[in-house]
Amino acid sequence: xxxxxxxxxxxxxxxxxxxxxxxxxxxxxxxxxxxxxxxxxxxxxxxxxxxxxxxxxxxxxxxxxxxxxxxxxxxxxxxxxxxxxxxxxxxxxxxxxxxxxxxxxxxxxxxxxxxxxxxxxxxxxxxxxxxxxxxxxxxxxxxxxxxxxxxxxxxxxxxxxxxxxxxxxxxxxxxxxxxxxxxxxxxxxxxxxxxxxxxxxxxxxxxxxxxxxxxxxxxxxxxxxxxxxxxxxxxxxxxxxxxxxxxxxxxxxxxxxxxxxxxxxxxxxxxxxxx
Amino acid sequence: xxxxxxxxxxxxxxxxxxxxxxxxxxxxxxxxxxxxxxxxxxxxxxxxxxxxxxxxxxxxxxxxxxxxxxxxxxxxxxxxxxxxxxxxxxxxxxxxxxxxxxxxxxxxxxxxxxxxxxxxxxxxxxxxxxxxxxxxxxxxxxxxxxxxxxxxxxxxxxxxxxxxxxxxxxxxxxxxxxxxxxxxxxxxxxxxxxxxxxxxxxxxxxxxxxxxxxxxxxxxxxxxxxxxxxxxxxxxxxxxxxxxxxxxxxxxxxxxxxxxxxxxxxxxxxxxxxxxxxxxxxxxxxxxxxx
Numbered sequence: 001x002x003x004x005x006x007x008x009x010x011x012x013x014x015x016x017x018x019x020x021x022x023x024x025x026x027x028x029x030x031x032x033x034x035x036x037x038x039x040x041x042x043x044x045x046x047x048x049x050x051x052x053x054x055x056x057x058x059x060x061x062x063x064x065x066x067x068x069x070x071x072x073x074x075x076x077x078x079x080x081x082x083x084x085x086x087x088x089x090x091x092x093x094x095x096x097x098x099x100x101x102x103x104x105x106x107x108x109x110x111x112x113x114x115x116x117x118x119x120x121x122x123x124x125x126x127x128x129x130x131x132x133x134x135x136x137x138x139x140x141x142x143x144x145x146x147x148x149x150x151x152x153x154x155x156x157x158x159x160x161x162x163x164x165x166x167x168x169x170x171x172x173x174x175x176x177x178x179x180x181x182x183x184x185x186x187x188x189x190x191x192x193x194x195x196x197x198x199x200x201x202x203x204x205x206x207x208x209x210x211x212x213x214x215x216x217x218x219x220x221x222x223x224x225x226x227x228x229x230x231x232x233x234x235x236x237x238x239x240x241x242x243x244x245x246x247x248x249x250x251x252x253x254x255x256x257x258x259x260x261x262x263x264x265x266x267x268x269x270x271x272x273x274x275x
Numbered sequence: 276x277x278x279x280x281x282x283x284x285x286x287x288x289x290x291x292x293x294x295x296x297x298x299x300x301x302x303x304x305x306x307x308x309x310x311x312x313x314x315x316x317x318x319x320x321x322x323x324x325x326x327x328x329x330x331x332x333x334x335x336x337x338x339x340x341x342x343x344x345x346x347x348x349x350x351x352x353x354x355x356x357x358x359x360x361x362x363x364x365x366x367x368x369x370x371x372x373x374x375x376x377x378x379x380x381x382x383x384x385x386x387x388x389x390x391x392x393x394x395x396x397x398x399x400x401x402x403x404x405x406x407x408x409x410x411x412x413x414x415x416x417x418x419x420x421x422x423x424x425x426x427x428x429x430x431x432x433x434x435x436x437x438x439x440x441x442x443x444x445x446x447x448x449x450x451x452x453x454x455x456x457x458x459x460x461x462x463x464x465x466x467x468x469x470x471x472x473x474x475x476x477x478x479x480x481x482x483x484x485x486x487x488x489x490x491x492x493x494x495x496x497x498x499x500x501x502x503x504x505x506x507x508x509x510x511x512x513x514x515x516x517x518x519x520x521x522x523x524x525x526x527x528x529x530x531x532x533x534x535x536x537x538x539x540x541x542x543x544x545x546x547x548x549x550x551x552x553x554x555x556x557x558x559x560x561x562x563x564x565x566x
Contacts, residue, residue: 033418038526039526041501042338042522042526045338045503046337046338059504061500062501063501063512064501065496177525178525179526180524180526180528181525181526184525199528200528203529204528207529267337268338
């Protein structure tokens, strides 16, 4: 055991060698990089796996981080395809968007909360701080815990757009990132109100998590109402490209929009596009 | 008389305040241990049912709700290996420079030490963004295990260097003088005497660093990435266990069971890695000093 520094050097050389060897072998493979929405990411991973199995030698690498990141990475060229869980804004119209599925957003409360419906005006009042106690909307005498989504999340933008409020007017008690985090926050606090993806919420509600889904504008928050188009608070899940897609990217987008992946879309609790 | 000179710590009488102090100290110790035991038993209780040979070897299916975590374990270990392989030589080298080749009030040494202390307190997401900008984009490594491991190396270096340096400083000066008196060269006294004697400090730094690395999500999500396929090379993106747990519990509905099982696997891996580190260091230390 006297040669440790030399051994160390050998090990580092070996590692360098591996790195060098790897970088050469990589270039011959066809690789597709997707980044963006954490809502779309698990779906894209599963679609990617099926795409890989049909196209040997192709690798679909999915990275997450939020819709805004997907848009930025698509613009900068870091990603071949971006993922965004909302429609493009006017300022982003330079990109091409291809919807692969639909998702809706619903308001969730703790199951123990006796409030069973809130009008759009009441939701606005709660989120802007005009109503701070459940007793003003027919609930118990308890302060409302407002759960909001973090900046840059598509769910937040859709929510603000539908209820026509500015994020600066919301004074949240809790700011959350991903869907499940929102559900866990509300499930752990009987006085909380939050909003998350319908698919996730419906799954958790039927699996015994103590939350309930409120109707929006009188329409019950179910995947069925989402797929027949009657639920108002819905959003497309988009794949984005900088220019008209060609080659592998085009094939992947066509595949992700085809009937071949409808079962995957349903498995991830989203609604396939009727086509 | 040696017997009489030895101080005794038994108090003359036990007052009421002493009893309270004893109770408080015990209570705090029990609470701290209790939290750890509760956390561990919660993870074991929820996770042990899912863990099986198939779970450990199969690839995840249906966004991680089904299937196993085979590729994710491999990615995690590869990221950790890159991190250690890069951080160890650099860390020991810098520590030797700081402890053996510069005096403790040297301006350069103080500057390096101060910046390391600042770096040690930087939140991991900052390292993540740096790693993404530098390794992934600027150096063109993309989302890869290599970028992730290098980012973690940057993150663990400050802890590793500082504790190794402390290890060197804890070695009594008599060792160095003795080595010099025997005519040993500086290099050979460093390799044969000081390095083994400083091994405990190095070990502490490594264990802390590895613990921080293996539990890291923020620094890895933008560097090593989210891909849950079996990595073919260090240039592939690979999801680490911590990111998998985060995604299953925060982003995937119905992923909780597998998140618990993955957390259990993570803890077991951490325990194994730590015991291996401490075992090798013990052996190494023993052999060196004796031979």
